[in-house]
Amino acid sequence: MANYRAAMIGLSWIATDPPPPAPDPVLGTSTPYSHAAALAAIPNVDVVAGCDIVPGLRDQFVERWGSRWPGVRTYDDYAEMLAAVKPDVVTIATPDFLHADPFIAAVEAGARGIFVEKPFATSLEDATRMVEAARARKVVVNVDTQRRFSPYHAASHAFVQQGKLGKLSQIMVEIGGERALLWRNHAHAVDQMVYFADSDPAWVMGELEPGFEDYGTEYRGDGGRSIETEPGANYYVAFRNGVRGYLTGMKDTMPGIMVTLRGPDGRLSLDDEGASVTVIKLIGHGAQAEWSKPRTERISPEYTVAGMEAGIRDMLAGIETGRRTASPAEHAWRSVAIIDAVVRSAADGNRPATIAPPPWAAPG
Ligand SMILES: NC(=O)c1ccc[n+]([C@@H]2O[C@H](COP(=O)([O-])OP(=O)(O)OC[C@H]3O[C@@H](n4cnc5c(N)ncnc54)[C@H](O)[C@@H]3O)[C@@H](O)[C@H]2O)c1
Known part of the structure; x- marks a missing residue:
């Protein structure tokens, strides 16, 4: 199984909240409900960097997840982050109207997989250029309309x-x-x-x-x-x-x-x-x-696997096997x-x- 270096764009609650406590320490599980909690549940993914324009959210991200991914770096500019760390996979949780530019930047930086929040885009023009960019570079995409997972x-x-x-x-x-x-x-x-x-x-x-x-x-x-x-x-x-x-x-x-x-x-x-x-x-x-x-x-x-963790695992399976993701x-x-x-x-x-x-x- 390959190891993946991941980078996260947007570090609000939906990206970084800790996992909810498991109802039972042995039998119980709670479905992770943030990008970081989902990524953390996948052993062969290493989050190497995160980006947000708000300094306090960058600090909170490192406080919450620094022990899981020692050495994780933060950036205030996603273009700079993508150029510096060249991630294999990217997760995007920026505001609804701001998915297209980081998405295309991630494609152009060589990401092999992108897990992007819904709504995919707020204009048809943005959605079209996103699909065309991903198809041109054969980037595997899963959109987090998570009922599909x-x-x-x-x-x-x-x-x-x-x-x-x-x-x-x-x-x-x-x-x-x-x-x-x-x-x-x-x-x-x-x-x-x-x-x-x-x-x-x-x-x-x-x-x-x-x-x-x-x-x-x-x-x-x-x-x-x-x-x-x-x-x-x-x-x-x-x-x-x-x-x-x-x-x-x-x-x-x-x-x-x-x-x-x-x-x-x-x-x-x-x-x-x-x-x-x-x-x-x-x-x-x-x-x-x-x-x-x-x-x-x-x-x-x-x-047995659901929610964002399933969505990210499904994206990795798409990279490894070429199979279609659940939410392309x-x-x-x-x-x-x-x-x-x-x-x-x-x-x-x-x-x-x-x-x-x-x-x-x-x-x-
Ligand atoms: N799948 C779900 O169930 C679910 C649930 C909640 C939110 N969402 C989606 O997640 C996305 C984020 O939601 P939110 O409420 O946290 O939005 P938000 O408006 O709080 O933005 C998210 C983060 O992006 C950061 N950001 C803004 N511009 C940036 C930039 N240029 N570079 C880096 N970071 C930047 C903001 O500082 C903020 O921390 C939205 O698209 C939303 O619809 C999905």
């Missing part, structure tokens, strides 16, 4: 891919609560639609939260700090493979992300607490045909393209906004 979500995805609902047709996604911000938090919800649809989006109809009628078509957020700078939204997405997605995402509804998937043979319900599936079959043909009794069962995953850049581009089309549709009187196919073929 959740055992329930991965098991549900496998269930659908095996055709157990029949051909997936409709996807309903719900997100709510006052932090249902179109770029910041919808990134997770729309990614669920993209994850299960498995196709490029073709067109979108969208409606923004009341009060945002004149929002325009550009991101005007402040990195998710104030809820007034990003609207909630409802939208309808037509994917090129015929799958249709509905997303209800206004702020005046309960928080949480829930997904319902429907095909001819069943319905799968999924949230952060678990997943269950109801299967129903048409038995026989014509006038003699009868529906089977609906059968509902929980989906019980069999994975081309899929994150689809989410950015959908959100871009939502605001274009809303600005155009809720008419459908088309999405041109990307210049690449997404990994299947």
Whole structure:
């Protein structure tokens, strides 16, 4: 197993929080919920440097993680850090609108893998140049829309891919609560639609939260700090493979992300607490045909690694074996393209906004 030298860009809580205490010292584990805690759980990764523009966060990073990675250095300029340490892998947790430049700098500095926070980008132009840069240098990317690294979500995805609902047709996604911000938090919800649809989006109809009628078509957020700078939204997405997605995402509804998937043979319900599936079959043909009794069962995953640790391990596996990651850049581009089309549709009187196919073929 190769050893990897890692560098981290952005050192706020999501990058450096210590791992939560394990519920049981022997049996219990808590899923690490920061980039550093996830990296620390992987023995063959050595974090050699971290960068933030805030001095106190650089000091806190060394206090928290210096004993795990003795000799870790800090920088206030990521370009300088990348040139000095030439990392194999880079993690990025800068503000929502500031992922593209450090991402491309990491690609150009020779990184072989990048683990980058959601939203992948807040403009389609940024997302496109990120994908093109990574593809040109064959950099393995995993985007931290971490439900893709959740055992329930991965098991549900496998269930659908095996055709157990029949051909997936409709996807309903719900997100709510006052932090249902179109770029910041919808990134997770729309990614669920993209994850299960498995196709490029073709067109979108969208409606923004009341009060945002004149929002325009550009991101005007402040990195998710104030809820007034990003609207909630409802939208309808037509994917090129015929799958249709509905997303209800206004702020005046309960928080949480829930997904319902429907095909001819069943319905799968999924949230952060678990997943269950109801299967129903048409038995026989014509006038003699009868529906089977609906059968509902929980989906019980069999994975042992989850969350960011799984996402980073998955990126390393991509480097070593060439296999596709669970959350590749081309899929994150689809989410950015959908959100871009939502605001274009809303600005155009809720008419459908088309999405041109990307210049690449997404990994299947
Ligand atoms: N996957 C998840 O569940 C999850 C959860 C929380 C946050 N996030 C994402 O993580 C990212 C960071 O979130 P946040 O709330 O900590 O954001 P933030 O606005 O606090 O920024 C993160 C850090 O980046 C630093 N920074 C800004 N410019 C920099 C630069 N040029 N070079 C180096 N560092 C720089 C800031 O000082 C800050 O410490 C966001 O994109 C957010 O959406 C994801």
